[in-house]
Amino acid sequence: MKIGIPVLEELLGRLPKGKTLTYYIDPEVEGDVFAMQTLYTNLEEGHRCAYVTSTMNSSSVKNRFREFGWELDDFQNFSMIDAYSGFVGSTSEERYVVKDPSNPSELDEVIRKVLRENDLVVVGALSAMIDICGEDFAGIAEGWTGVARDSGSRLVFSFVAWPYSESVLNRIKDMSNAVVTVGGVHHRVVLGYYYGILKADWVDVENVAVLFRLVRPGGVRAYIPKILVTGPFNAGKSSFVHSISNKAVSVDRLGTTVALDHGHVEYKGFSIDIFGTPGQERFDPLLKVLGREALGVILVVDSTQPKTFPRAKQMLEATTRFGLPYVIAANKQDMPGALSPEEIRKRMALPDDILIIPTVAKNGEGVYDVLEALLKLLIGGRYDEP
Amino acid sequence: MQILLIIIMVKLGFIDLDIPKGSNLMVYGPPLIGKSAFVRTLFNEEVSNGAGGIYVSTKDTAETLMEWFEKVGLDDFRIIDCVSKAMMEDVADTDKIKRVSIMDLTGISVRVNGFLEEYWRSGVRDILLAFDTISALLMYLNPQTVFRFLHVLASRLRAARGVGVYVVEEGMHDDKTTTTLKQLFNGVIEFKEDEEKRFFRFISSSSRTDWKEFVIEDGKVVIP
Numbered sequence: 074m075k076i077g078i079p080v081l082e083e084l085l086g087r088l089p090k091g092k093t094l095t096y097y098i099d100p101e102v103e104g105d106v107f108a109m110q111t112l113y114t115n116l117e118e119g120h121r122c123a124y125v126t127s128t129m130n131s132s133s134v135k136n137r138f139r140e141f142g143w144e145l146d147d148f149q150n151f152s153m154i155d156a157y158s159g160f161v162g163s164t165s166e167e168r169y170v171v172k173d174p175s176n177p178s179e180l181d182e183v184i185r186k187v188l189r190e191n192d193l194v195v196v197g198a199l200s201a202m203i204d205i206c207g208e209d210f211a212g213i214a215e216g217w218t219g220v221a222r223d224s225g226s227r228l229v230f231s232f233v234a235w236p237y238s239e240s241v242l243n244r245i246k247d248m249s250n251a252v253v254t255v256g257g258v259h260h261r262v263v264l265g266y267y268y269g270i271l272k273a274d275w276v277d278v279e280n281v282a283v284l285f286r287l288v289r290p291g292g293v294r295a296y297i298p299k300i301l302v303t304g305p306f307n308a309g310k311s312s313f314v315h316s317i318s319n320k321a322v323s324v325d326r327l328g329t330t331v332a333l334d335h336g337h338v339e340y341k342g343f344s345i346d347i348f349g350t351p352g353q354e355r356f357d358p359l360l361k362v363l364g365r366e367a368l369g370v371i372l373v374v375d376s377t378q379p380k381t382f383p384r385a386k387q388m389l390e391a392t393t394r395f396g397l398p399y400v401i402a403a404n405k406q407d408m409p410g411a412l413s414p415e416e417i418r419k420r421m422a423l424p425d426d427i428l429i430i431p432t433v434a435k436n437g438e439g440v441y442d443v444l445e446a447l448l449k450l451l452i453g454g455r456y457d458e459p
Numbered sequence: 460m461q462i463l464l465i466i467i468m469v470k471l472g473f474i475d476l477d478i479p480k481g482s483n484l485m486v487y488g489p490p491l492i493g494k495s496a497f498v499r500t501l502f503n504e505e506v507s508n509g510a511g512g513i514y515v516s517t518k519d520t521a522e523t524l525m526e527w528f529e530k531v532g533l534d535d536f537r538i539i540d541c542v543s544k545a546m547m548e549d550v551a552d553t554d555k556i557k558r559v560s561i562m563d564l565t566g567i568s569v570r571v572n573g574f575l576e577e578y579w580r581s582g583v584r585d586i587l588l589a590f591d592t593i594s595a596l597l598m599y600l601n602p603q604t605v606f607r608f609l610h611v612l613a614s615r616l617r618a619a620r621g622v623g624v625y626v627v628e629e630g631m632h633d634d635k636t637t638t639t640l641k642q643l644f645n646g647v648i649e650f651k652e653d654e655e656k657r658f659f660r661f662i663s664s665s666s667r668t669d670w671k672e673f674v675i676e677d678g679k680v681v682i683p
């Protein structure tokens with residue numbers, strides 16, 4: 074059976090019989106689409122698929138699918154399990170109904186039956202069931218993985234990882250054959266989304282993180298993040314892009330860049346496009362266009378040229394207006410008279426929490442430290458950043 | 460290394476209160492005393508002065524809210540309407556109005572973050588989020604679930620250096636719930652009625668204002 078998510082499909086292959094796949098979702102990310110996409114892909118393949126709703130009525134579920142261009146009513150092989158209406162006291166027309174969704178044993182009974190009668194069962198909000206029935210409910214859900222195994226069907230959970238107790242979070246991960254995490258790229262606000270594989274017991278998984286967007290219609294689409302390398306004239310931007318990239322092109326005239334440097338780097342499972350901007354002021358409008366698209370900024374300064382620092386600061390302001398995180402590369406550290414990062418911080422009047430990392434772009438020294446620091450800001454920055 | 464603790468303050472204009480950016484405040488008082496009017500007046504004031512505004516409503520539909528704000532001349536803000544879905548067949552979302560079921564906390568969280576990102580990327584750095592009311596969530600969901608949700612939401616507002624105000628009805632919840640709620644927030648704007656006059660004050664771990672009288676005129680809170 075297909076998984077239906079780009080890139081994930083290549084990494085995990087097909088979803089084998091009897092397996093449970095959990096999408097483990099950051100509460101701030103619109104991650105319910107993953108399980109919906111897996112379901113819809115298999116409806117199209119002709120499999121008997123069922124969707125359990127706990128947080129909205131069935132017409133809202135259908136509209137939610139419709140947002141992505143997926144028409145559930147077209148499929149005879151689809152059934153809905155309504156575990157919502159009973160909760161708000163309305164009636165339901167669906168084939169399977171959980172009359173009292175706050176009753177764990179009724180939920181258990183219905184889901185077990187549905188698992189035996191279908192090839193794929195998608196539980197749209199396992200976390201909402203736990204919210205209603207309590208943390209012990211994880212044990213009941215664990216039982217369903219056994220039913221899937223024995224009946225040869227497949228079970229997919231959408232689980233929103235609210236701050237539950239560690240033991241519940243671990244239990245959810247442990248009981249699943251595969252866990253795909255869906256997370257946010259944070260910098261004060263959520264700037265982007267990514268997914269990665271935490272585990273899968275039927276293949277050897279690589280450590281990858283894939284940035285994605287939601288396309289309407291279309292669903293989950295992988296995309297390549299852009300990182301912007303900017304800085305004053307002659308600071309070493311082109312050298313930086315070239316030494317970090319697996320391949321790169323520049324359009325230089327008389328040693329200065331007159332168009333974008335473009336490089337591409339595969340790093341720790343990320344596939345990243347790097348753009349170096351020209352340093353001359355006449356290209357500033359370009360900065361604005363790129364800044365809107367980018368996910369982060371690397372500012373390269375020539376540590377031996379303090380007279381260029383005001384210009385560096387100006388470029389930083391132009392790009393960070395878009396709210397992007399940035400890291401500074403204190404370049405040309407091999408040259409005599411190069412100022413230390415701390416000296417640069419002082420002269421540029423930068424706050425203590427801005428990262429300034431020494432580099433020698435010409436031979437690649439330190440360039441990956443810069444990238445690493447920027448990625449950490451983006452992916453590692455959780456709710457409680459300062 | 461020297462650690463500098465810089466707290467950036469914002470002034471909540473009409474109540475003349477300085478609070479640190481990134482604060483989450485509980486608006487707490489007996490039913491019908493004017494908490495919603497208070498929150499709307501504050502919201503109108505801040506958003507008119509350039510802040511981005513996100514209004515999460517569990518009591519009124521987006522249409523009712525719009526009507527109120529149109530009267531005071533405010534139309535550019537965002538609404539998360541947690542009422543319509545339960546009342547009518549699906550009404551479509553717009554750029555400024557998203558509708559979710561009150562049971563769908565993830566839906567609320569995701570919509571808030573969508574609006575935050577939009578404001579952030581367009582250069583708006585001051586954000587006010589009004590949540591009216593938390594008490595309605597507690598009618599449908601157990602307290603633990605609501606606390607987890609609020610923990611994530613308040614942390615996000617803190618990280619984004621926005622300000623959140625959350626309405627809680629006095630007398631509707633048990634003491635344990637109220638106490639736990641208070642711990643999630645940085646301060647409380649409290650209301651009381653005394654000899655037919657209405658008062659509010661602000662209490663946080665570090666400060667406490669005197670009771671201030673207010674009246675409600677045309678649905679707006681006015682400090683005489």
Ligand SMILES: Nc1nc2c(ncn2[C@@H]2O[C@H](COP(=O)(O)OP(=O)(O)OP(=O)(O)O)[C@@H](O)[C@H]2O)c(=O)[nH]1
Nearest residue numbers: 306307308309310311312329330352405433434435
């Ligand atoms: N010694 C030393 N020279 C460097 C370093 N990085 C770059 N350079 C030299 O500095 C000059 C400018 O480098 P580029 O990479 O072209 O700089 P740029 O920022 O792209 O320049 P523009 O596109 O003209 O703004 C070249 O001669 C590089 O060889 C470094 O770390 N150390």
Ligand SMILES: [Mg+2]
Nearest residue numbers: 310311329330
């Ligand atoms: Mg160049």
